[in-house]
Structures are given as C-alpha cells and as structure tokens.
Amino acid sequence: MSRHHRTSLPLLRRNSRFPVLVLYLVSVCALYxxxxxxxxxxxxxxxxxxxxxxxxxxxxxxxxxxLEEGGLRVLRQIKGPVAPVVVIGPYRSGKSFLLNQLLGVxxxxxxxxxxxxxTQTKGVWVWGEPQLSPKAHTTEAVPAIVYVDTEGFESTGxxxxxxxxxxxxxxxxxxxxxxxLPETVRESDVEKLSFAVQLAEGFYASSQGVDKxxxxxxxxxxxxxxxxxxxxxxxxxxxxxxALARVPNPSGDPDIAQVNKIRESLGVVVRNSxxxxxxxxxxxxxxxxxxxxxxxxxxxxxxxxxLRDLVRRLAKPKLLNxxxxxxxxxxxxxxxxxxxxxxxxxxxxxxxxxxxxxxxVQKVKDTYIAQLEAVALPVWEDRLEDVHQAALKAxxxxxxxxxxxxxxxxxxxxxxxxxxAGCAREWEARRxxxxxxxxxxxxxxxxxxxxxxxxxxxxxxPSTGRFQAKFNKCKVDFEAACIGPAHGAAVERLARAQxxxxxxxxxxxxxxxxxxxxxASLADILVFRFxxxxxxxxxxxxxxxxxxxxxxxxxxxxxxxxxxTWWGWLVTVWEVLVYNSVMDLQQCWQVLLPIGVVxxxxxxxxxxYYRPRHRQKEEKQVRSGRQAGDIxxxxx
Numbered sequence: 001m002s003r004h005h006r007t008s009l010p011l012l013r014r015n016s017r018f019p020v021l022v023l024y025l026v027s028v029c030a031l032y033x034x035x036x037x038x039x040x041x042x043x044x045x046x047x048x049x050x051x052x053x054x055x056x057x058x059x060x061x062x063x064x065x066x067l068e069e070g071g072l073r074v075l076r077q078i079k080g081p082v083a084p085v086v087v088i089g090p091y092r093s094g095k096s097f098l099l100n101q102l103l104g105v106x107x108x109x110x111x112x113x114x115x116x117x118x119t120q121t122k123g124v125w126v127w128g129e130p131q132l133s134p135k136a137h138t139t140e141a142v143p144a145i146v147y148v149d150t151e152g153f154e155s156t157g158x159x160x161x162x163x164x165x166x167x168x169x170x171x172x173x174x175x176x177x178x179x180x181l182p183e184t185v186r187e188s189d190v191e192k193l194s195f196a197v198q199l200a201e202g203f204y205a206s207s208q209g210v211d212k213x214x215x216x217x218x219x220x221x222x223x224x225x226x227x228x229x230x231x232x233x234x235x236x237x238x239x240x241x242x243a244l245a246r247v248p249n250p251s252g253d254p255d256i257a258q259v260n261k262i263r264e265s266l267g268v269v270v271r272n273s274x275x276x277x278x279x280x281x282x283x284x285x286x287x288x289x290x291x292x293x294x295x296x297x298x299x300x301x302x303x304x305x306x307l308r309d310l311v312r313r314l315a316k317p318k319l320l321n322x323x324x325x326x327x328x329x330x331x332x333x334x335x336x337x338x339x340x341x342x343x344x345x346x347x348x349x350x351x352x353x354x355x356x357x358x359x360x361v362q363k364v365k366d367t368y369i370a371q372l373e374a375v376a377l378p379v380w381e382d383r384l385e386d387v388h389q390a391a392l393k394a395x396x397x398x399x400x401x402x403x404x405x406x407x408x409x410x411x412x413x414x415x416x417x418x419x420x421a422g423c424a425r426e427w428e429a430r431r432x433x434x435x436x437x438x439x440x441x442x443x444x445x446x447x448x449x450x451x452x453x454x455x456x457x458x459x460x461x462p463s464t465g466r467f468q469a470k471f472n473k474c475k476v477d478f479e480a481a482c483i484g485p486a487h488g489a490a491v492e493r494l495a496r497a498q499x500x501x502x503x504x505x506x507x508x509x510x511x512x513x514x515x516x517x518x519x520a521s522l523a524d525i526l527v528f529r530f531x532x533x534x535x536x537x538x539x540x541x542x543x544x545x546x547x548x549x550x551x552x553x554x555x556x557x558x559x560x561x562x563x564x565t566w567w568g569w570l571v572t573v574w575e576v577l578v579y580n581s582v583m584d585l586q587q588c589w590q591v592l593l594p595i596g597v598v599x600x601x602x603x604x605x606x607x608x609y610y611r612p613r614h615r616q617k618e619e620k621q622v623r624s625g626r627q628a629g630d631i632x633x634x635x636x
Contacts, residue, residue, distance in 0.1 A: 049128035083144065225277075364398050510567075
C-alpha cells in the first residue's frame with residue numbers, strides 16, 4: 001500500500017535514527033546560525049521526520065476534508081518562521097515525483113509515486129523534515145521551507161467540490177504555490193485557479209468574521225511549472241504572461257468580457273507569477289523512480305537544479321495580519337480553513353444547465369462508442385456502416401430529447417455539433433481498427449494458403465488433382481477467415497499466388513514423373529537381380545530403362561515426348577493410382593512401406609527355411625512310397 005494511503009503513525013517514537021537526526025539538526029543550525037529551538041528536538045520524537053505525513057484526508061464520501069494529527073504535529077514542531085511550498089495540478093501530472101526531485105529523495109523514501117491511472121496521493125501531505133531557506137545573510141530568522149503535496153484534481157471517483165476544497169486550502173496556506181501543468185497553460189487552468197483564489201478568500205473572511213475586501217490574506221508567490229516543455233516559438237514566461245493577459249474586446253463580446261473578468265480576479269497572483277519549464281526527464285516515464293541522474297536527460301538535470309534554486313528564492317515566510325507565521329500558527333490556520341471549507345456548500349464554477357448538457361454529450365457519446373464496440377472486428381464495411389448510422393441517429397435523438405435549453409439555440413447547436421464531431425472521430429478510429437484487424441486476418445489466411453501450395457511443390461508423389469483439391473480447400477478456409485475491407489486486395493493477391501504456383505507445378509510435373517519412372521526402372525533391376533531373382537521382371541526393368549533413355553532423344557527436331565498419346569494414358573493412370581477418392585498415396589506410403597518391407601522379409605524367410613523343408617518332406621514321402629512298392633513286389 002502507498003505511503004499516502006496509510007494512517008499517519010505516531011510521530012513520537014524512538015528508533016535507530018536518533019543520533020543521525022541530532023547531528024543533522026546541529027549541523028544545520030551551525031551552518032545557518034539558526035537557533036536549535038526553532039524545530040522541536042527529536043530526542044523525544046522516536047519516529048523519523050524524513051518522510052511525508054498526512055495533513056488532510058478525504059472523508060469516505062470524497063466531498064469534504066478531515067484533519068490528520070500526524071501532519072499537524074509536524075507543523076507544530078516548527079517554532080520559527082515557516083514558508084509552505086504547495087504543489088497543485090491535475091492528477092497524473094507528476095507532482096509527487098517533482099517534490100521528491102526538489103527534496104533530493106527517492107520514491108521509496110519520499111512522496112508516493114504511482115504509475116497507474118488511479119490517483120496516488122490522497123488529500124494533502126506534508127514533508128516531515130523542513131528545509132532551511134538560503135537567506136542566511138539577513139538579520140531576520142531563516143524560514144523553514146515546508147514542502148506540501150496535494151491530490152491531483154479532475155480524477156475519477158471524486159466530486160468537483162472536493163477538488164475545489166483542496167485547491168482553496170492550498171491557496172490560503174501557501175507562501176509559494178507551484179501550479180504543475182503538463183506541456184502548456186489552458187484556459188480551464190486559469191479559470192480553476194481564479195475560482196480557487198476567490199473561494200479561499202471568501203472562506204477565510206467568513207471564518208474570521210471580517211469583510212472579504214479587508215481580509216488580511218497575503219497572496220502567495222505563484223510558480224507556473226510547465227512539465228514536458230517541448231513547444232517552441234516562445235519562452236515559458238512569454239506563454240504564461242500571454243495566457244494571463246487581458247484579451248482585447250473592442251466589440252464588447254460578453255464571452256471575452258468573462259475571460260477578462262477571470263484574469264482581473266487573480267489580481268496580485270498574476271503580478272507575482274513566475275514561469276519555469278522542465279524537459280521530460282526520460283521517455284520511459286513509468287521507470288523514473290528506478291533511474292539515476294546519469295540516466296536522465298542532461299538538460300532536465302540542469303533545469304531541475306535551477307528549479308531548486310528558484311523555489312528557495314521565491315519561498316518566503318508566510319504572513320498573516322502582517323505578522324510572520326510560525327509552525328503552530330500554520331497548523332492553526334489549516335484547522336480553521338478545513339473547518340470553514342467543510343461547514344458550507346461550495347458553489348459550482350459554471351452554469352448548471354451547461355454542465356448538465358456537457359455531461360449529456362459525453363454520456364450519449366459513450367453509448368455510441370459502446371454500440372460500435374459491441375460489433376466484433378473484423379467485420380464487413382457495410383455492416384459496420386449500418387451500425388454507425390443507427391448508433392449516431394440514436395445518439396442525436398437521445399441528446400435532443402434529454403438536453404435542456406431552447407431547441408435550436410446556439411448553445412445547444414454547439415454542443416450538438418461537438419457530439420457529431422466526437423462521434424465522427426470515434427467512427428474513423430473504429431474503421432481504422434477494423435481495417436487493421438481485417439488486414440491481419442487476411443494476411444494470415446493468405447500465408448496459410450501459400451504455405452500449402454509451397455508444400456505441394458515439394459511432394460514426393462506429385463498430382464495435379466491433389467494440388468487443385470488442396471487449393472480449393474485452402475480457399476474455403478481463406479474466405480472464412482478473411483473478412484472486412486482488406487478482403488478484395490487479399491483475394492487478388494491470392495489469385496496471383498495460385499496462378500504463379502500452378503504454372504511452376506505444371507512445368508515441373510512431367511519432369512518429376514519421368515525422373516520417377518527412371519528411378520523405378522533402376523530399382524526394378526536392382527531388386528529382381530540381387531534381392532528377389534526374377535529374370536523376367538529384371539528384363540522388364542532393363543527394357544524400361546533403355547526405352548526411357550533412348551525414346552526422348554527421338555524428339556530433337558521438335559515436339560515432346562510429353563505430347564505423345566501413351567504418355568497421356570500413363571499420366572492418367574498415375575493420377576488414378578496416386579490420388580483418388582479412396583486413397584491419397586502420398587499420405588499412405590508411410591503405412592504401405594512398412595507393410596511391403598514385412599512382406600519381403602516374410603517371403604525371404606519362406607524361401608530360406610519353410611520351402612526347403614517342405615520339399616525335403618515331399619521327397620521323403622516319395623521315397624517312402626517307392627520303398628513300399630518295392631516291398632510289395634518282392635512279396636509277390
């Protein structure tokens with residue numbers, strides 16, 4: 001289980017790290033001239049502070065927040081000024097990994113990092129070992145930098161008001177707010193930040209019982225951190241500055257006016273904004289925790305060092321009512337804000353009807369996608385087209401029936417067009433998938449047929465009947481396996497392959513039979529001369545061999561022996577013997593050969609043992625009969 005999912009352990013517990021922690025605190029105080037009592041001594045704290053502690057966790061319904069004593073205790077131990085550095089951003093944007101990089105700790109020791117589509121960090125977590133700010137040359141007390149990790153917003157399984165509470169809490173407690181964004185700044189990112197800032201100010205003012213306009217809330221420094229920065233043409237600072245600048249509105253368009261109103265609401269936050277870009281550290285993002293600095297992109301390593309220095313420069317003591325906040329004061333602020341955020345309902349950032357209609361578009365599109373995916377691929381193109389048309393018609397009818405608003409209004413038409421465009425993208429993606437699946441199946445079936453034809457070329461007993469029968473069977477299997485848009489091209493390729501292999505087979509067919517007859521005549525001579533002495537059959541072998549050697553040479557002036565009538569009859573007999581409806585000799589010779597060998601051995605045994613004994617017995621009977629006759633003659 002991730003460290004961010006476990007219950008915070010008691011902070012005060014002895015372990016073997018006590019001497020190391022004391023040495024660390026003493027060396028830090030000696031280096032910066034900081035009083036040791038600014039951070040509570042760990043002699044009474046057995047548990048190591050070098051780990052994250054839960055500060056705020058979601059309650060079971062994932063809408064409100066609950067305080068965690070472990071994280072509050074960490075804050076209360078910081079007796080001097082505190083500079084909270086809070087990282088916010090979408091889920092799966094690399095916030096926890098970024099914090100580990102800033103702290104210089106590994107994933108197994110630092111904030112929990114996950115590589116699944118589920119949110120890894122839950123709630124708000126604080127690093128238990130504060131770092132000292134480098135501003136040691138001033139006479140003021142050096143603030144302790146506290147790094148805070150937050151749960152990413154816009155993940156599944158949570159309500160929007162839960163994200164808003166986390167965002168608002170992060171804004172109010174931070175002295176440096178790091179907005180971690182992938183690749184670029186979007187309008188939705190600016191809107192969400194504006195809403196969180198206004199929400200935080202409003203809830204703090206109400207919790208203190210003062211007017212919001214006079215609420216003593218210091219706006220934090222803002223660091224727009226663009227991860228996987230690869231876009232060219234502008235610097236990151238230029239891109240962020242343009243994203244936060246007012247949009248010219250000479251015509252007084254109400255939508256643009258709303259965009260400018262959002263930027264005005266950010267106020268000091270915009271003026272305190274700094275932008276910084278980070279390259280992607282490595283292509284294999286799921287292995288980042290296993291890689292050392294030597295494995296990472298050298299540009300990223302240099303940028304990371306610059307980011308560490310920038311964060312330390314921008315992190316300043318948190319001010320409240322014009323006074324520097326200490327750790328206990330920050331803990332108290334967290335408790336107050338969580339109570340205020342949980343006590344009231346949070347308004348939505350946009351129109352209820354607009355949100356409903358947008359959710360309806362997604363729901364209807366998901367139904368359309370499900371209907372497309374219900375058709376197993378590959379499938380014939382017209383069948384998929386019919387399903388697409390029926391599903392699109394049903395999707396539009398569902399949207400028209402369930403959407404709220406004036407029929408034909410521009411708002412509904414925009415959403416309807418977005419639905420059609422989204423379905424069109426899914427349709428093209430499904431067509432592409434069908435083409436790929438069809439091509440794969442046809443290619444496999446085509447290769448299987450070509451393998452069958454190749455095998456027939458090398459058969460020991462060639463037969464045109466078997467060659468055609470094998471191809472016909474293969475074509476039936478091909479038609480069953482090759483369906484979809486790739487079928488036509490695959491059929492043409494298979495026809496060309498069959499024509500090519502058939503021509504080669506016919507070209508070699510007569511030569512292979514002729515060579516087989518020559519080998520058979522030689523085998524006849526050897527068998528009936530040395531193994532089974534049958535002069536007549538041996539003579540037949542010699543005659544056949546001589547004929548096959550002499551007769552083809554009579555066609556030197558033109559024509560071929562293969563065109564002779566007797567050769568046609570011979571081929572016909574060969575086809576009947578080798579391949580017929582009863583037996584395929586090429587499949588049966590493995591059985592017939594052992595039977596022939598056993599029969600030959602039986603014949604030899606008969607000739608060698610049984611037949612001589614039978615003759616001796618007959619001769620003995622003949623001699624006995626003659627002797628009996630001679631005896632009768634003498635008796636007479």
